Structure formats: C-alpha cells, structure tokens
Amino acid sequence: MTAASTPSSSVAYEARSLQCIRDDRILFEDLSFSINPGQALVLEGRNGSGKTSLLRILCGIRLPESGELLWEGADIFKLGPEFHEHIAYLGHKDGSKLDLTPLENLRIARGLGKAQEGIDLEDALDQVGLYGFEDIPTRNLSAGQQRRLAIARLLITDARLWILDEPFTSLDRKGIEHMERLFEGHLNRGGMAAMTTHHRIGFKEDIQLVRINLSER
C-alpha cells in the first residue's frame, strides 16, 4: 500500500485495490486496473455483480469502501470538478428532460461542462441520427431515440473518458453498429472508455480492450 501510493503520471486513469460493499455483501475487492488513451475497459459479469456500482465509483458519484482512483496521478475526489470536465457519464437513466426538446437538452448539457462554443449541437444530433427531431419534445421520441440523444451528449463535450452503462439499451441493430463506430472514433482520437454491455462488442481489431469479469473474481 505504501509502495503503491507513489504517483505515476504515465497512466491516464488508474484504480488501485478498490473495494465495494453493498448491503453487507462484498461486490468486489482488491480490484486494480488502469486505462490508457485509446483503450476501452469492458466490464463483464452477471446481474448484480457490481458493474454499475464500479462505473459510478469511476465517475466519483459513489465512494469506494477502500482503494484509490487516480487521474493522471491525482486523487479524483480531491480534483472534484477539475476531474469532471474530463469525463462524460451515460448511466441507466438518460439524464434528459422529457419536457424539453433534444436541442434544449443538449444546450444544458453543454452549459454544465466547460464552455465550448465551437461545437455545433445540431451536428451532434445529426451524428446520432436525430436530424429533424431537434424541436420535438423528448417525451415524444421513442426509447431508442431517447438513448441516441443521451449518446449525443457525449459528442458535445471534449471529455477524454467516456463512462457508459449499457449504452446500447433499446437501440436497433443498425443503431448499435453506428454507435460502435462513434465510440471507435473517440478511442482512435486518443479517448478512453469504460463500459458495460450485454451486447457482444463489434469494435475493430485495432482497438485495445481491457476486459474485467466481476463474477469470476
């Protein structure tokens, strides 16, 4: 533990001996891994094995019972908002307001991050196949389209680490392939991802995947 606490800035995001307890059950312990630019961490495991909990810990929404999380060598809980500007999180829930239009939702998402005036919101909607839907209340979109809107939120930040909890839920097969291309594009630009999915990921061969199976530990 003492030897492990020396900062190592060569690694972008590092988790050291994480432990997570929920309802008096140990979901995982002594879990260590690192994510580097261009890599995607893929979490596997059966239902209730702690995939979502781990992703929430990686975001900093949930505290691990023990262990450290280091972003470029610095503790993420000390960095706070400075860490948050580097990540984008897509959870179980989309985080969009149903009474607002897709465009209004994206405008707020952009405002919550650091101001990036250069990014065109309509372009982001176009990339996820929501062109022409920007002025319709989000409530009237289908579940798959609402998921696409949530993915568009990733595109308008310049976050380096995308944390994705079941990003392909309710997407059709073509939609899944399309989103995989978007994720690949992010990784090829030196981005990182941490994700769970029950879908077999069809990334191209050159993408480095770090697989962790939480049920087999």
Added chain:
Amino acid sequence: MSTLSLTSAFSLLLKRDLVLAYRRRAELVNPMLFFVLVTAMFPLGIGNDAKLIEAVGPGVIWVAALLAALLSLDSMFRSDYDDGSLEQFMLSAHPVSILVLAKILAHWLVTGLPLFIVAPLLAVLLNIPASAIPTLMLTLILGTPVLSLIGSVGVALTVGLRRGGVILSLLVLPLFVPVLIFATDAVKTAIVGIPTTAQLSILSAMLVGSLVLAPMATAASLRISLS
C-alpha cells in the same frame, strides 16, 4: 473565462427550470391555490368576529405560506433524480452548490413569489390594517426564500427515499419555526404601530445565513443521496 461560463451555467439552469415549470404549469398552481384557499376559508370558519380574525390573521397567512412551501418542496429535485439529470449535475465541471442555488432560486420564483404577490389581497380578507401590509410583504419577501433554502437541504437528504414525505416534514418544519415566529411577530407589532426593525433584521440575517450555507449543505446532501 471560467467565471463567465459559471454565470452562464447558472442562468442556463435557472432558465431551464423556469421553462420546465411553465410547461407543467398545472402542477405549480397547487401550492398557490392551497395558500389562497386556506387563508380564505379561515374567516368563514371563525365567523364574524373582526377582532379575533385580525388577531389570528398574520399567523394564518404565515402558517399557510409555510405549509404551501412544504407542499411544493418535494418537486425541487424529484424529477431530476428520477430521470438522471441530478447525476449529470454532480458530474458538472462547475461547483454543485452554485447549480443548486440556481435551482433553489427558480423554485422560489415559481412557488414563493406568487404567495408574496397575492398576500396583500388575503391580508385585506383577514382584516389586517393597511398600515401593517407593507410589513407583511417585507416578512414574506425575506422569509419565503429562507423556506426554499432550508427546505432544499431536507429535500436533498430525502430525495433518494421512495416515501420521503413524512421524514421531510419532520426534518424541515422545526427549522421553519424561527421564521414563523419572527415573521408573525413582526406583523403583529406593526399592527399595534411599534417599529419592527428588530424582527426584520433577524429575518434578514436568517436569509443571508441560509443563502450562504444552504447551497453547500444541499450539494453535500445530494452527494450522499446519490451514492
């Protein structure tokens, strides 16, 4: 640059909540309707004893305002919690307490300000002399924001619970009591014609204190509720 984007995030969020409130305005009328109905029913219940109505008037208006505020509190973070927006706030690149302050301000503009606006009418209904109405308005403009600010801490703590309503009342009502005491006392003193500077100063102090402390406490409570 960074303060500029912070103020724009603040105004963006304020505008967002006001637009959302406008699109679901049917729900918003509820607290206001409650406030008007309770205070309007009171004289009918008491009968035509003008002296008695005048004596209980300030208390009735303030108790009704307090309960109306309590009714509307739960909506402050509920829908954001349910649809995942709250998680996105927590992961914002801006301090959460500032974002929370924008939400509290929006909540007050939508639920507290209408009470302030209809209060003079209800004061007439309750036989409160015209000379005391400015004081009543002052206590409302100073006091109702305190209710929203203190209430936000309680809501943030209970938003993760499925049935947080009862706990919220138990948690928040005792903290509302000082506002109630000083506000009604100010109005009663004004009716008699004695200066009310002392009570109003204490209400202002409560407002400033809760304005500084409540957003931070709310941000911390939200963090607990989400983890």
